[in-house]
Amino acid sequence: MTATIDKTQFRKALGAFTTGVTVVTTRGADGKDYGLTANSFNSVSMDPPMVLWSLGKTSSSIQAFTGSEHFAVHILAADQEAVSNRFAKSGADKFAGIKPARGHGEVPLLDGCSARFECRVAYQYDGGDHVIFVGEVLNFDTFAQPPLIFHGGNYGLLLKKADEADISATFGGDWLGNLLGRAYYQLLMPIKANLKDKGLGDIHYNILSVLSMGDGRSCEEIARLVAISGDHVDTGHVLTLADRGLVRLERGDDGARLVHFTAEGRAYAMELLASCKAAEGDAERELDYREAQVLKLLLKRVIRSTANGLPEHWRKENFWRENNIWREEAQTAQA
Ligand SMILES: Cc1cc2nc3c(=O)[nH]c(=O)nc-3n(C[C@H](O)[C@H](O)[C@H](O)COP(=O)(O)O)c2cc1C
Structure with missing residues (x-):
């Protein structure tokens, strides 16, 4: 007797197995193209080269696949989530707008994937409510694209485990504070070199940064805002x-002395920003676009979860003012 199991729980348990995502395509006996998203793909044999996947018997493509001698498996790339969703919708015209190349048996071949296998159907097995297809690989291609991942019903990205040994050897473990501190220090090295040429240091950079977010602040306010970096202005x-010609002091309406950028100071702040952007590009050299996004997303989460107890004056809105130079720059660029 077959054991009775809770389907939802079974599905959930299966979802614990992390897979890639594929789109399997074929050409039906009716001359139409068929394809669907499948993560049941797996390798079977090296010699002869074989792979397998399984197709639900209720799939609208079942006749096409069981009646075809060939299929192609496309291992989707990280940026092909939309392709996965398109081929997971039953009934829709999945090939609309696509002019596929043709492989063995006129099977449609899609572009942009990580790898592609053209197969001849070697065996078909009954697999409960699925049919298992074992294909002999006739041809395959690999493309240098990071893969799309599927786990627990969600898409994911592959994050390679870092070579922690490198860092822990010199810095005594992978404590987040060490990693952040070291990454920040190294990221700023080119900017520090630029400042040093002008006889300036980190603290001056922090003052210019605060001014670039809003000009015309008192020395006290600047000191209060810069204090978040641990520096005492x-x-x-x-x-x-002021001596370097980068800022000037002016009396405000209430008589308080306010610090303003000079034209030269403004230009220098822009130059520093450009160095920062270049340094960011260098730092992200070993990351692909998505990994760089993930890194920032996770750091923002760390910032949010450690924000408790932060003084009121360090809220973001106290740093930013209407007259920040990035806004002015954007307006000038538009004009
Ligand atoms: C990530 C993912 C993996 C899937 N894996 C399979 C699979 O291995 N076999 C299958 O039959 N359906 C699988 N499906 C569901 C089919 O893609 C879906 O039922 C599709 O609508 C079938 O299309 P068709 O009815 O036009 O053939 C998967 C769906 C997703 C989103």
């Missing part, structure tokens, strides 16, 4: 910047 630091 005093009037001497501001006077050094």
Whole structure:
């Protein structure tokens, strides 16, 4: 007797197995193209080269696949989530707008994937409510694209485990604070070199950063905002910047002395921003676009989850003002 099991729980348990995502295509006896998203794909044999996958018997493509001698398996790339969703919808014209190349048996071949296998159907087995197809691989292609991942009903990205040994040897473990500190220090090295040429240091960079988010602030306000970096600003630091012609001090309406950018200071802040962007590009050299996005997303989460107890004046809106230079820059670029 077959054991009775809870289908939902069974599906959930199967979802614990992480897979890639494929689209399997064929050419039906009716001359139409068929295809569907499948993660039941697996390797079977090296010699002869064989792969397998299984197709639900209720699939609208069942006749096409059981009646065909060939199929092609496309291992989807990380940016092909939309392709996966398109081929997972029953009934829809999945090939609309696509002009596929043709493989063995006129099977449609899709582009943009990580790897592609053209197969001859070697065996078909009954597999309960699925049919299992074993294909002999006649031809295959690989493309340098990171793969799309499927786990627990969700798409995911592959994140290679880092070579932690490199870091822990010198820095005593992979404590997040160490990693963030080291990454930040190294990221800023080219900017520090630029500042050093002008006889300036980190603290001056932090002052210029605060000013670039909003011009015309008192020394006290600058000191309060810069303090988030752990630096203690005093009037001497501001006077050094004035001495280099980067800022000027003016009396505000209430008589308080306010720090403003000079034209040169504004240009220098832009130059530093360009160096920062270049340094970011260098730092992300070993990351693909999605990994870089994930890194920022996770850091934002860390920032959010550690924000408890942060003084009110360090809220984002206290840093940003209407007259920030990036806004002005964007307006100038538009004009
Ligand atoms: C990630 C993912 C993996 C899937 N794997 C399979 C599979 O291995 N076999 C299968 O028959 N259906 C699978 N499906 C479901 C089919 O793609 C879906 O039922 C599709 O609508 C079938 O299309 P058709 O009825 O036009 O053949 C999967 C769906 C997704 C989103």
